[in-house]
Amino acid sequence: MAKGVAIHWFRKGLRIHDNPALLEAISACYNENLELCPVFVLDPWIIKKLRVGPNRWRFLQQTLCDLDANLRKIGTRLYVLRGTPEETFKDKFQEWNVKVITFETDIEPYARERDERVIKIAETAGARVVQKVSHTLYDPEHIVQKNMGKPPLTYQKLLSLVDNIGPPEKPVNSPSKLSERITLNSVKIDDHNHCVPTLIELGVNEKLLKPTIFPGGESAALDRLNLKMKNKEWVRKFEKPNTSPNSLEPSTTVLSPYLKFGCLSARTFYYKLKEVIGTSPHTKPPVSLLGQLLWREFYYVVAAETPNFDKMVGNPICCQVPWNKNEEHLAAWAEGRTGYPFIDAIMIQLRTEGWIHHLSRHAVACFLTRGDLWISWEDGQKVFEELLLDADWALNAGNWMWLSASAFFHQFFRVYSPVAFGKKTDKLGEYIKKYVPVLRKYPPEYIYEPWKAPLSVQKQAGCVIGEDYPKRIVIHEDVYKINISKMSEAYKRWKGAKSKQEDKISNTVKNKKMKIT
Structure with missing residues (x-):
């Protein structure tokens, strides 16, 4: 039988810096005379079923290549396994004589169910399982415990809880050069079948993609972090509402895709910010860069403890709104042809580049839902899930x-x-x-409202509304007032339903007490 193996399973956390689960696997190798096998599982179900657009597949593929290169620098490599995690590990635990498997915890419902199944398979095979929290600043469960077993439903409440807990744990060191005795030698592995997938394997035609603006990977993440942190004055004065949603170059850090995939550790970012801020005057949460990290934390904690967090029905914190179904309007919004140039420009940038400014997300999300089109936020969430490089389950919902x-x-x-x-x-x-x-020749006074331009101006600009660029699909000045009224009614019904439910619970408790008495 082959020498015992310790697997580190990369899912998110696609980095070697501040990766406590990876260090745990390496430690087990030295202490228990095991060989290290860092793996990533390419699940065909994800390729077929998950909403992942070509830009994000490319970002992941670049990230895996970079991870493999960084692992090779310390004396190992990345082994990509094909198949569902359950089937794959069931085979490999026996074939490789796996003694330990380590991985980073994940709060998403699919991930939790998958991990439970893998843990059972590991236990059956006699392999020890080690999970470490490192995708967030804090352990979401710890924060919930501090809040009497309930998730904090306001940002200010989260701030008070983490103030009481204290600063997050400091990042752990990156692994140093590995001893040759713990690299995988005794297990026969076909390099071709275990290498990083190509874009073709992921179903992506690279020729149809625009040039990469934000390359994937830990190396790019750390380079970008260091570049942004060099401008200390900008970091200290950063206020999210005062950044520009439509600047030609990003007015924020664009570190969100790297945090989403775990190419950049949130704790590394946090302590780098603390170092740059030092004792100098600086902005505060919620608008500061530290505040942005804590917004991420807020959504992760609430998502971890809220049933059906990404849905309206069955979600206890979500107002039940009778949204419309309008596939034509949804498609026009998603494809950038609403007739509103600002909205369309944002959606076209999203589709071509995979990233848009946070305030741009505000504008198009409001337009799709309560502002103009009265279409469910779940439909918008699905489009963002496909197109965003930083599509993060908790933050997106x-x-x-x-x-x-x-x-x-x-x-x-x-x-x-x-x-x-x-x-x-x-x-x-x-x-x-x-x-x-198509609107580039429009004068500034009409470029946001091209329908107001006289026909002569439209023709001179080479873009006639209704022919070369779509007419408005709704009249904002009219529909937003109607939608405010509809939202008001939805709130009344929702609050009424909640009040009835609370009365029902209260009466049940009273009846139980009377019976006990």
Whole structure:
């Protein structure tokens, strides 16, 4: 039989810095005379069923290549296994004589179910399982325990809880060069069948993709972090609401895709920010960069403890709104042909580049839901899930509930204008000209509202509304007022239903007490 093996299973956490589960596997190798096998499982179910667009597949593929290269620098490599984790590990635990498997904890429902099945398979095979929290700053379960077993439903409540807990644990060191005796030698592995997948294997035609703007991988993540942290004054004065959603170059860090895949450790980012801030004057949460990390933490904690967090029905914190189903309007929004240039430019940037500014997400999410189209936030969530490089289950659902005023944020009467909002930071419409080039010859006074341009101006610009660029699919000035009224009614019904439910629970408790007495 082959020498015993310790597997480190990469899922998220696609990095070697601040990776406590990887270090645990390496430690087991030295202490128990095992060989190290870092693996990534390419599940065919994900390729076929999950909403992953080509930009994100490319980002993942680049990330895996970079991870393999970084592992080789310390004396090992990445072994990519094909098949479902359950089937794959059931075979490999026996074939490789696996003694230990380590991995990073995950709060997503699919991941939790999958991990439970893998743990049972490992236990049956006699393999020890080690899980470590490292995708978030804190252990979500610990925060919930500190809140009397309930998730904090406001950002301020989360801040008070983490203030009491204290700063997150510091990042662990990256592994140093490995001894040759713990590299995988006794197990025969076909290099071709265990190498990083190509884009072709992932079903992506690279020729149809635009050039990479944000390359995947830990190396790119750390380079980007260091670049952004060099501008200490910018870091200290950063305020999210004062950044531009439609600047031609990103006005934020664009570290979110790297945090999503775990190419960058949240704890590394946190302590780098603390180092840069030092004792100097700086902005505070929720608008600061530290505040942005804590927003991420907030959504992860609530998502971990809320049933059906990514759905409206069966979600206890979500307002039940009778949204419309309109496939034509949904497609027009998703494809950037609503007739509102600012909205269309954002959706075209998202589709081509895989990233848009957070405030741009606000604008298009409000437009799809309570602002203009009255389409469910679940439908918008699915489009973002496909197109965003940083499509994160907890953050995506949480932000969509927030922007649709279904949870967390309840000032539904505050609606983003699809015209005025973009003008604040880009009066000349340079952003629109870049992503909706058919409008590039429009004068600034019409580029946000091309339907107002006289026909002569439209013809001179080479773009006639209704022929070369679509007419507005709704009239914002009319529909947003109607939608505010509908949202008000939905709130009344929801609060009434909650009140009845609370009365029912209260009466049940009273009856039980009377019986006991």
